[in-house]
Amino acid sequence: MSQERYKAEILPIRDKLFHIAHKILQGDEDAEDAVQEVLLKLWHTRDSLGTYDNVAAFATTVTKNHCLDKLKLKKRTESLDDIHHQRESGDNPYLQLERINTEEILKKIIELLPPLQQTIIRMKDVEEYEVEEIAEITGTKPDAIRVNLSRARKKVREEYIKWTRG
Template sequence: MTKSEFEQVILQQKDKLYRFAFSILKNSDDAQDAVQEVVLKLWKNKHLLDRAKNLESYCLNAVKNHCFDVLRKQKQQQNYEQNVWVNATTEPEIEQLDLVEKLKQELYRLPDQQRLAVSLRDIEGFDYSEISEILEQSVETIRVNVSRGRKKLVELFKEELKDAYQ
């Protein structure tokens, strides 16, 4: 793969890679750093990219793996800070957020596998087989995680949804 081919492929993927990294890391700077690190790794191993069946899935999988590594390191170093942030978010503060912000907040509180599956399916628009390839899980597992994640979000938003449709 030549430099110009690499640049063209990565430039097409850059925004999607960033959104995916952000959905995992929940921090813009960390997501940008993650994408930059992955792009550097991909460049160093560009000879492997020609063998990838689906380059988009390969890149997303590389971002996912890197982000989980970052999260593991952050958890070891900042476990206390993360707990303080989660505990500091009280119900009155959440009620003041508009519906979209509340949805984002609640989406980020879903278990990782549900959050990733729902984000990839409902926000990024991937089909179940693509998500299965990206997350390296069976299609049935992805369907279960999407279903459970959606059910939790619907349960949290029952009142807002009821008011919206009346």
């Protein structure tokens, strides 16, 4: 699927996808995050989207499944703070990590970021998208992307310092 088709066929159903997400996840913020996550997922797999007869229906299904997964995950996600708590108690699988290398630590820190922040930081810092481009793909304002990007980067720094000097 070309960029033009993505823009023409996916972005117009954004409101519909938000509605689905909102029904499952309830909160405005969670629903908005979920929709952005789904849109970025669809963007990254747009090459294979052309094979679906009804892209809108496919996007709807992806959104529904994604939100249901999020709901399940929400119930058993351990936050970074929990991990630190474990760390202090001495019984934690990441203790060895510190001795391995900074790469492993950073990989873990990024994996533990909220999914949307993870995707955005990857797109900006690895795939080298500009904030404006990510905003266009997700149908949001650049400022909204910046907020998540900023949170992700600050969190990575903060956690890195904790892990290496804490």
